[in-house]
Amino acid sequence: MIKLQNIQKVYRTDTIETLALNGINLDVAKGEFLSIMGPSGCGKSTLLNIMGLLDEPSKGSISIAEQTTGRFNDKQLAKFRNQKLGFIFQSYHLIGDLQVIDNVELPLLYRDTNAKERRRLATEALEKVGLSNRLKHFPKQLSGGQRQRVAIARAIVGNPEIILADEPTGNLDSAMGNEIMDILLQLNRNDGTTIVMVTHDENMAQKTHRLVRLFDGSQVQ
Amino acid sequence: MIKHLFKLIWNKKKQNFLLITEILVSFMVIFAVFILVVNYYQHYKQPMGFEYDHVWVVNYQSDVKIKDKDSLDVYYKTILSNIKAMPQVQEVSFASSNVPFSANTHMNNVDYKKVHVNRVNYYTAGDAYDKVLNMKVTEGRWFGKQDDAATVKPVIINRTLRQQLFGNGKALGEKVGGNDSKRIIVGVVEDVKAKGDYQEAGLAMYERIDTSSNDGRGRILVKVNANADAAFESRLYKLMASNSNNSGIEIEHLTDKRKTINNTTLIPMIILLVVACFLIINVALGLFGVLWYNINKRKGEIGLRRAIGASGDSVSWQLVTESMILATLALFIGIFFAVQFPLLNVFDLPASVYLTAILLSVMFIYLLVLICSLYPGKQASAILPAIALHEE
Numbered sequence: 362m363i364k365l366q367n368i369q370k371v372y373r374t375d376t377i378e379t380l381a382l383n384g385i386n387l388d389v390a391k392g393e394f395l396s397i398m399g400p401s402g403c404g405k406s407t408l409l410n411i412m413g414l415l416d417e418p419s420k421g422s423i424s425i426a427e428q429t430t431g432r433f434n435d436k437q438l439a440k441f442r443n444q445k446l447g448f449i450f451q452s453y454h455l456i457g458d459l460q461v462i463d464n465v466e467l468p469l470l471y472r473d474t475n476a477k478e479r480r481r482l483a484t485e486a487l488e489k490v491g492l493s494n495r496l497k498h499f500p501k502q503l504s505g506g507q508r509q510r511v512a513i514a515r516a517i518v519g520n521p522e523i524i525l526a527d528e529p530t531g532n533l534d535s536a537m538g539n540e541i542m543d544i545l546l547q548l549n550r551n552d553g554t555t556i557v558m559v560t561h562d563e564n565m566a567q568k569t570h571r572l573v574r575l576f577d578g579s580q581v582q
Numbered sequence: 583m584i585k586h587l588f589k590l591i592w593n594k595k596k597q598n599f600l601l602i603t604e605i606l607v608s609f610m611v612i613f614a615v616f617i618l619v620v621n622y623y624q625h626y627k628q629p630m631g632f633e634y635d636h637v638w639v640v641n642y643q644s645d646v647k648i649k650d651k652d653s654l655d656v657y658y659k660t661i662l663s664n665i666k667a668m669p670q671v672q673e674v675s676f677a678s679s680n681v682p683f684s685a686n687t688h689m690n691n692v693d694y695k696k697v698h699v700n701r702v703n704y705y706t707a708g709d710a711y712d713k714v715l716n717m718k719v720t721e722g723r724w725f726g727k728q729d730d731a732a733t734v735k736p737v738i739i740n741r742t743l744r745q746q747l748f749g750n751g752k753a754l755g756e757k758v759g760g761n762d763s764k765r766i767i768v769g770v771v772e773d774v775k776a777k778g779d780y781q782e783a784g785l786a787m788y789e790r791i792d793t794s795s796n797d798g799r800g801r802i803l804v805k806v807n808a809n810a811d812a813a814f815e816s817r818l819y820k821l822m823a824s825n826s827n828n829s830g831i832e833i834e835h836l837t838d839k840r841k842t843i844n845n846t847t848l849i850p851m852i853i854l855l856v857v858a859c860f861l862i863i864n865v866a867l868g869l870f871g872v873l874w875y876n877i878n879k880r881k882g883e884i885g886l887r888r889a890i891g892a893s894g895d896s897v898s899w900q901l902v903t904e905s906m907i908l909a910t911l912a913l914f915i916g917i918f919f920a921v922q923f924p925l926l927n928v929f930d931l932p933a934s935v936y937l938t939a940i941l942l943s944v945m946f947i948y949l950l951v952l953i954c955s956l957y958p959g960k961q962a963s964a965i966l967p968a969i970a971l972h973e974e
């Protein structure tokens with residue numbers, strides 16, 4: 362599903378050059394649930410951003426869902442992200458000025474989906490994460506766990522083949538974290554969604570199919 | 583998507599209120615400026631209706647002691663023929679003090695049957711007045727010798743007054759005014775913009791000067807040749823001085839008077855324009871600043887939108903459209919106030935002036951908002967999604 366070949370990422374600023382990723386080769390199979398672990402600053406988020414086409418590698422090639430995306434222009438990348446990928450972040454990234462339901466509809470706004478269909482799909486996605494009674498709430502009226510569930514609903518509303526989650530439980534206590542983890546496991550099991558998750562939590566990682574460890578930008582296992 | 587943006591704006595109404603107010607205030611200022619500009623421009627477009635080049639105005643104070651009407655008549659006509667005899671002089675005529683481009687006005691009413699017209703400029707004019715100023719007589723004739731024996735005072739009116747009094751009906755031979763002061767219309771002339779290029783011609787009625795009385799006089803209009811110079815001017819001055827005991831003689835050129843009166847109408851407008859410019863710059867900077875600030879504050883949102891499928895162009899389109907929606911909301915309120923002016927007829931201006939001013943102001947505001955939001959929008963589209971998400 363995702364194929365990374367010899368990925369290198371260098372961040373250059375005026376004074377320093379950071380080698381965030383070096384020689385990453387990774388294959389994620391369709392329907393696989395992969396977790397990535399490693400100490401802070403080792404390049405986990407960078408790797409996930411590159412998989413999510415939010416950032417370009419300095420070297421190496423990526424192919425996702427049988428497509429090599431290196432030559433995509435901005436519009437094609439946007440469309441690809443919209444249709445194939447769903448993102449979940451540690452800090453949720455909900456739009457505070459929009460109600461829960463509108464936040465969840467957001468990815469569909471960048472497609473040709475009519476308003477009624479958008480509403481239906483968003484409600485369905487919120488049902489899946491157990492939040493069908495919070496449609497009209499604003500994000501600040503929700504708990505952290507609820508917010509992350511909204512973010513998951515937003516990630517799955519467009520029915521993507523791949524979900525990329527960057528420390529989805531990082532801001533939550535273990536009970537809430539387990540809830541979120543259960544939802545992700547269910548998505549993987551029931552819908553066959555391919556999931557790549559960055560985590561700091563060994564217990565979470567143990568529940569996934571495979572674990573990749575990074576250290577200083579390189580794969581260690 | 584537009585509906586989505588409306589929702590976003592509505593949910594942020596507190597933050598947007600200030601911006602809308604700012605746009606609204608600038609709309610009202612621009613509207614005021616455009617009313618003035620459009621009004622002046624519409625007047626400016628109208629023809630002058632006469633020629634002012636090489637026309638001089640002789641001011642004098644006549645304190646003639648002659649009482650006998652016939653002698654007085656002879657005395658005044660001699661002055662005119664003495665001036666006319668000078669080789670540089672083409673035409674000469676007596677005039678009342680409200681000569682073209684002067685600050686003097688004589689206003690009165692005119693009645694015709696049931697029609698009552700206010701604010702009519704009254705001019706007292708000699709028989710060659712029309713030739714001095716090269717005015718166009720469109721109906722009937724100007725004053726002449728045949729009016730010496732007239733029992734009803736002859737008058738000439740301008741086109742606009744003719745329109746108001748008679749519409750498309752007959753004007754010549756009609757009698758206007760009260761029973762005791764009936765006047766008969768013998769001619770119609772083209773409108774004369776006597777108050778300068780930027781003021782309307784208004785309504786005008788011309789009466790024939792009576793050279794056997796001392797009233798209604800005080801100015802002599804002289805049309806001179808192109809070669810009339812300072813030496814000639816001083817000879818003209820001397821001639822007048824010897825005729826009228828040298829009291830308060832002054833010679834002015836209509837070209838100079840035109841500049842003066844145009845300046846007095848333009849200067850307030852220029853001041854207003856300068857003030858408006860400062861305001862606009864202020865508003866533009868404010869707008870620019872707010873949009874810029876918004877983009878930096880909304881980096882997380884921008885990054886997220888990029889992640890879930892917005893291209894750079896659609897992000898910048900969204901930000902520009904949001905500003906345009908805000909402008910539209912402000913303009914709705916603004917136009918609501920602005921249309922009250924023609925509806926309530928606040929300044930006695932034609933509705934077309936207000937409507938043109940509204941149209942121009944709306945376009946101006948849209949353009950201003952567009953310009954102020956294009957660059958921040960462009961900037962937002964260049965933000966890399968990974969970095970935008972990182973900074974939240």
Ligand SMILES: Nc1ncnc2c1ncn2[C@@H]1O[C@H](COP(=O)(O)OP(=O)(O)OP(=O)(O)O)[C@@H](O)[C@H]1O
Pocket residue numbers: 372373374379380381399400401402403404405406407408969
């Ligand atoms: N935009 C950037 N410019 C320069 N350096 C960057 C940038 N983003 C990340 N880095 C550097 O790249 C390295 C990897 O960063 P990354 O965010 O991928 O780490 P991480 O493994 O996700 O850490 P954490 O567990 O704390 O989230 C770090 O050394 C970081 O300082």
Ligand SMILES: [Mg+2]
Pocket residue numbers: 405406407527
């Ligand atoms: Mg990270």
